Amino acid sequence: MSSLLSVKNMSINFDTPRGSLEAVRGVDIEIPAGMSVGIVGESGSGKTVMCRAAMGLLQGSNVKRSGTVVFDGHELTAMSKEEVRNLFGSGMAMIFQDPMTALNPVRRIGSQLSESLRVRLGMSKADAMARSKELLELVRIPNAAAILKSFPYQLSGGMRQRVMIAIAIACNPKLLFADEPTTALDVTVQAQILQLLRELREDLKMSMVLVTHDLGVVAGNTDYVAVMYAGEVVEYAPTKKLFADMRMPYTEALLESIPKVDHKSGTRLAMIVGRLPDPTDRGAGCSFAPRCKYAQEKCHKVHPELKKDPDGHLYRCWFPIGEAK
Amino acid sequence: MAGSGTAHMRNTVDSVLTVRDLTVEFRVAKDKIVKAVSGLSFDVIRGETLAIVGESGCGKTTLARAVLQLPPPNSGEVVLDGTDLTLLPKENLRSARTSMQMIFQDPISSLDPRMTVHQLIDEPLEIWDRGTRAERDERINNLLNNVGLEPELVLNRRSYEFSGGQCQRISIARALALDPRMLICDEPVSALDVSIQAQILNLLQDMKDRFGLTMIFISHDLAVVKAVSNRVMVMYLGKICEVATPEALYSRPAHHYTKALLDSVPIADPTRQRKTELLQGEPPSPMNPPSGCRFRTRCHAATSRCADQEPQLQEVAPGQFVACHHPIV
Amino acid sequence: MRKFTKPTWFAIGWLGLMMFFSLFGWLLPFKPWNFVFEDDLEVGLFSSGHLLGTDSNGYDLLSSAVAGTRMSIFIAIAAVGLGGLIGSVLGILAAYLRGKIDTVMVTIFNVGLSVPNLVLALALVSVLATNVDINQAVPTWRRVMVLIISLTIVLIPILGRIARGATLSWSGREFVTAARSMGMKDSKIILRHIVPNVLPALIAVAFLAVGVVIIAEASLSILGVGIPDGASWGGMIARGRNDLEYAPHVLYVPIVFLALTVISTNHLGDVVRSKLDSREAKV
Numbered sequence: 011m012s013s014l015l016s017v018k019n020m021s022i023n024f025d026t027p028r029g030s031l032e033a034v035r036g037v038d039i040e041i042p043a044g045m046s047v048g049i050v051g052e053s054g055s056g057k058t059v060m061c062r063a064a065m066g067l068l069q070g071s072n073v074k075r076s077g078t079v080v081f082d083g084h085e086l087t088a089m090s091k092e093e094v095r096n097l098f099g100s101g102m103a104m105i106f107q108d109p110m111t112a113l114n115p116v117r118r119i120g121s122q123l124s125e126s127l128r129v130r131l132g133m134s135k136a137d138a139m140a141r142s143k144e145l146l147e148l149v150r151i152p153n154a155a156a157i158l159k160s161f162p163y164q165l166s167g168g169m170r171q172r173v174m175i176a177i178a179i180a181c182n183p184k185l186l187f188a189d190e191p192t193t194a195l196d197v198t199v200q201a202q203i204l205q206l207l208r209e210l211r212e213d214l215k216m217s218m219v220l221v222t223h224d225l226g227v228v229a230g231n232t233d234y235v236a237v238m239y240a241g242e243v244v245e246y247a248p249t250k251k252l253f254a255d256m257r258m259p260y261t262e263a264l265l266e267s268i269p270k271v272d273h274k275s276g277t278r279l280a281m282i283v284g285r286l287p288d289p290t291d292r293g294a295g296c297s298f299a300p301r302c303k304y305a306q307e308k309c310h311k312v313h314p315e316l317k318k319d320p321d322g323h324l325y326r327c328w329f330p331i332g333e334a335k
Numbered sequence: 336m337a338g339s340g341t342a343h344m345r346n347t348v349d350s351v352l353t354v355r356d357l358t359v360e361f362r363v364a365k366d367k368i369v370k371a372v373s374g375l376s377f378d379v380i381r382g383e384t385l386a387i388v389g390e391s392g393c394g395k396t397t398l399a400r401a402v403l404q405l406p407p408p409n410s411g412e413v414v415l416d417g418t419d420l421t422l423l424p425k426e427n428l429r430s431a432r433t434s435m436q437m438i439f440q441d442p443i444s445s446l447d448p449r450m451t452v453h454q455l456i457d458e459p460l461e462i463w464d465r466g467t468r469a470e471r472d473e474r475i476n477n478l479l480n481n482v483g484l485e486p487e488l489v490l491n492r493r494s495y496e497f498s499g500g501q502c503q504r505i506s507i508a509r510a511l512a513l514d515p516r517m518l519i520c521d522e523p524v525s526a527l528d529v530s531i532q533a534q535i536l537n538l539l540q541d542m543k544d545r546f547g548l549t550m551i552f553i554s555h556d557l558a559v560v561k562a563v564s565n566r567v568m569v570m571y572l573g574k575i576c577e578v579a580t581p582e583a584l585y586s587r588p589a590h591h592y593t594k595a596l597l598d599s600v601p602i603a604d605p606t607r608q609r610k611t612e613l614l615q616g617e618p619p620s621p622m623n624p625p626s627g628c629r630f631r632t633r634c635h636a637a638t639s640r641c642a643d644q645e646p647q648l649q650e651v652a653p654g655q656f657v658a659c660h661h662p663i664v
Numbered sequence: 665m666r667k668f669t670k671p672t673w674f675a676i677g678w679l680g681l682m683m684f685f686s687l688f689g690w691l692l693p694f695k696p697w698n699f700v701f702e703d704d705l706e707v708g709l710f711s712s713g714h715l716l717g718t719d720s721n722g723y724d725l726l727s728s729a730v731a732g733t734r735m736s737i738f739i740a741i742a743a744v745g746l747g748g749l750i751g752s753v754l755g756i757l758a759a760y761l762r763g764k765i766d767t768v769m770v771t772i773f774n775v776g777l778s779v780p781n782l783v784l785a786l787a788l789v790s791v792l793a794t795n796v797d798i799n800q801a802v803p804t805w806r807r808v809m810v811l812i813i814s815l816t817i818v819l820i821p822i823l824g825r826i827a828r829g830a831t832l833s834w835s836g837r838e839f840v841t842a843a844r845s846m847g848m849k850d851s852k853i854i855l856r857h858i859v860p861n862v863l864p865a866l867i868a869v870a871f872l873a874v875g876v877v878i879i880a881e882a883s884l885s886i887l888g889v890g891i892p893d894g895a896s897w898g899g900m901i902a903r904g905r906n907d908l909e910y911a912p913h914v915l916y917v918p919i920v921f922l923a924l925t926v927i928s929t930n931h932l933g934d935v936v937r938s939k940l941d942s943r944e945a946k947v
Contacts, residue, residue: 052529198596198613270561271558279533437845440838447857458843
């Protein structure tokens with residue numbers, strides 16, 4: 011199974027007035043073709059920054075990036091901005107958390123949808139509109155003809171997200187980045203959108219990177235999961251294996267601390283003490299050590315390397331769960 | 336769904352808050368009125384945590400603000416400890432309000448960025464002249480310790496120097512300053528990181544136990560609500576669907592909307608994914624809610640009766656009330 | 665955090681100098697601005713005895729410029745101060761109390777904004793500060809009063825709208841709701857929570873407004889309805905109009921003073937605004 015997207019040793023630093031902010035450090039990720047990979051993390055984990063960087067969307071004079079990104083055989087990090095941009099649409103596409111800011115509020119939906127088709131595929135105006143209508147129907151928007159003529163503010167959050175998905179799949183991309191696509195939506199709408207993404211992936215044979223903070227969302231929608239903490243990948247495994255056989259204390263603690271619908275009510279939640287680490291001051295040792303209930307002296311002093319199990323399960327811990335301590 | 340009725344009210348002397356027939360409507364244009372909350376009634380008993388659950392647009396936040404009279408509702412009564420707040424003149428309302436304090440969703444915007452933590456928590460004490468300077472300072476330190484913050488480290492700093500979780504702790508300390516009877520928490524953990532949510536939820540539980548508080552907990556997150564509540568009220572488009580204990584609601588939902596909500600919650604276990612029919616479509620506009628039961632346009636069990644007659648809350652199991660003509664049995 | 669750039673230091677320095685002249689210029693050993701040096705007509709820059717030269721009537725340009733600071737700066741600060749105070753009070757109250765008061769206030773603001781300021785000033789001056797008998801001079805202080813009043817009237821809606829907009833956005837914040845639920849009186853909420861948060865935005869705009877007012881006053885003086893007899897920069901320009909061909913330095917002096925002052929106020933206004941933005945971004 012070849013890798014569609016391969017990120018190697020990516021580190022991203024931002025220069026801020028408070029010092030150098032290390033958003034991502036030494037991340038390696040492989041996205042196999044045809045698969046869906048979830049990236050789970052909280053604020054400061056670096057997940058969003060890394061995805062933007064992988065797509066070449068990270069700009070600014072205060073950004074320092076190192077490492078390589080190879081997509082479908084093309085080395086993005088060695089290409090010019092023009093060349094990377096040409097890969098958008100048919101190669102990679104992205105959908106974001108807040109559809110309102112991703113859509114142009116002063117242009118009609120039809121116009122925004124057909125733009126990508128005309129620019130990228132060279133379609134005529136009429137053909138592009140017809141195809142836009144098809145795309146809206148593909149994302150299950152009722153009354154597609156009327157929606158083509160509407161403005162974003164006239165649509166609900168769920169509808170706008172569907173429009174954004176339609177724009178993203180317009181040119182049949184091989185890889186879809188979904189950055190917290192359902193976080194801002196109601197739970198029933200979230201379920202609908204996730205189901206839509208599952209169906210689209212199957213129909214269009216599309217790979218997906220799903221970035222989220224919600225373990226429940228990855229459990230039902232991904233083949234592989236990468237867990238990020240403090241700018242690093244701390245665990246990576248096929249989804250079923252990760253949940254069945256967690257290695258990282260952070261992943262375990264995270265799973266235990268989220269309230270669940272089948273939880274007994276009125277009981278205290280198992281919580282993780284402490285706060286998320288400061289990206290301007292990473293410190294020595296394992297970044298989770300201050301909050302880890304299994305932490306030992308070595309954890310505070312020596313930064314753990316990423317280890318690989320024979321079955322492909324990656325983890326970054328000196329004393330992973332399941333091994334003799 | 337979404338009906339009304341008062342079958343679920345307990346009408347005991349132990350009620351801290353009793354709300355009857357509350358209606359909140361906003362006029363947004365000459366002929367467009369948003370019916371945010373329509374004729375709702377509920378009560379909260381001393382020591383209870385009532386959770387109000389619903390998706391965006393159901394009116395739960397509007398309901399909370401209306402209970403606090405900020406702004407006052409269009410009609411209905413809000414009886415707190417025997418006094419109807421809607422009838423109070425402005426001055427009396429000002430002091431009556433202090434028995435009910437609120438925690439908001441956005442932790443940082445809940446605190447004035449120009450004030451230090453000391454000033455923030457001192458403010459309520461100063462308005463009502465609760466003690467001498469020294470007594471107030473001591474109380475502030477106690478409050479901060481209660482919420483898990485070290486006074487020396489935080490007193491002179493401002494909100495933007497803290498994380499979301501810490502800001503929420505400061506808000507909780509401030510809310511407890513006046514010894515309220517009741518705490519209304521409006522999505523208090525929705526804006527926080529997952530690993531911090533549990534901390535704040537546990538803290539709220541601890542404060543409730545310690546100070547004998549009664550709580551209203553508003554959320555869209557069903558899992559969070561289960562962990563903290565004794566009674567759950569599900570809202571849809573300004574009306575109540577179902578009222579029950581968490582155990583009953585989550586294991587045997589009687590209302591179709593409740594069931595749809597539960598079926599939509601993602602499960603953090605890849606081996607237990609559901610294959611149920613999802614709720615389709617979008618909620619109708621609150622400016623033009625459907626006649627009769629407001630949920631009928633998306634309910635697969637709807638009949639003509641649902642359009643003609645608004646369902647009232649009725650008891651389908653001990654302690655479980657549902658407003659539906661064809662509840663799930 | 666006091667890392668000001670060179671332009672900012674220059675702006676601060678220049679404005680400081682102008683303020684100094686404005687307050688203490690009359691103490692300095694300059695000849696009066698309207699003293700005629702009959703022997704030194706149209707003397708060029710950097711000549712002995714006249715650092716910036718004289719004009720064709722014999723007035724010393726440096727003295728005139730220094731005297732001009734008094735008028736220009738005084739009028740600008742008075743107008744912006746008064747206009748800002750009245751405007752922000754009206755704007756804040758309108759936005760906080762909403763309802764009919766807000767609607768009325770917005771209408772008043774809009775009407776005010778639609779009146780061109782120079783036309784208004786011209787009208788007021790000609791009505792209130794001009795004698796029917798043109799040979800009898802009008803006392804300067806009366807002109808100054810009328811000028812300040814007309815500029816204030818123009819500024820009220822401008823600053824009022826900004827105050828209103830800022831108040832609208834701050835009133836929606838949850839800490840204001842929290843204050844209300846604590847039982848705080850509205851008046852106290854406005855003073856303690858709204859005003860301190862709205863003030864920085866107003867101050868930034870006030871700096872820019874000072875620059876605009878200085879130019880407005882200069883324009884009026886050039887037109888002849890401002891400060892009479894050249895006791896201001898605009899007046900100097902009016903007086904020196906005829907010298908443009910043979911002694912252009914007569915015009916350069918007031919123009920440079922004007923330009924540097926307005927550039928400085930604009931720049932400081934920008935600096936205050938960007939410091940504000942970066943602080944707001946943290947919130």
